[in-house]
Amino acid sequence: MATRECPHCHLRVFMLKDGICPSCKRDVDDLSGVDVRKSRVELVATTQIPHVCVMCGTPTSRVIQVTGHDARPSVTYGPGGLSLFLSVLGLIFLPITVFFSERRDSHAIAGYSRSLPQCELCSTEEIKLISVDSLRETMTIVADREFISELRRLNG
Numbered sequence: 001m002a003t004r005e006c007p008h009c010h011l012r013v014f015m016l017k018d019g020i021c022p023s024c025k026r027d028v029d030d031l032s033g034v035d036v037r038k039s040r041v042e043l044v045a046t047t048q049i050p051h052v053c054v055m056c057g058t059p060t061s062r063v064i065q066v067t068g069h070d071a072r073p074s075v076t077y078g079p080g081g082l083s084l085f086l087s088v089l090g091l092i093f094l095p096i097t098v099f100f101s102e103r104r105d106s107h108a109i110a111g112y113s114r115s116l117p118q119c120e121l122c123s124t125e126e127i128k129l130i131s132v133d134s135l136r137e138t139m140t141i142v143a144d145r146e147f148i149s150e151l152r153r154l155n156g
């Protein structure tokens, strides 16, 4: 079963029967009220960002700092899950547990931020963040399709 981007919340989801998004409970085939110019795009650390507004695709030199925090700081198979596992094993592992816990906490607080172009006209609106993964230095945002095509052109 393939995942699909929900046009309403832009999450990549497995559809429920009848094409209902499990996240926002809306019909993925009902495009009423949907801005069809907008789509999700993943930015990795090496992604070159074009000089066009994320929100409308207009060329701009104005940039803003967008900061997000990891949506899943306590992901069970990461260091956090390991520390939980070690806690169960007992006090002998306490120093290690503390080390991993601190690491996870500072990681969660730090989040991830990067500069993104946003024109003057769009400055009253916030760039929509879908998810941030500070460990992988990855940020997924909702962007105008002109921004996305410029981004693809720039990054090959």
Ligand SMILES: [Zn+2]
Residues within 6 Å of the ligand: 006, 007, 008, 009, 010, 011, 021, 022, 023, 024, 025, 026
């Ligand atoms: Zn949805």
Ligand SMILES: [Zn+2]
Residues within 6 Å of the ligand: 053, 054, 055, 056, 057, 058, 118, 119, 120, 121, 122
């Ligand atoms: Zn704009």
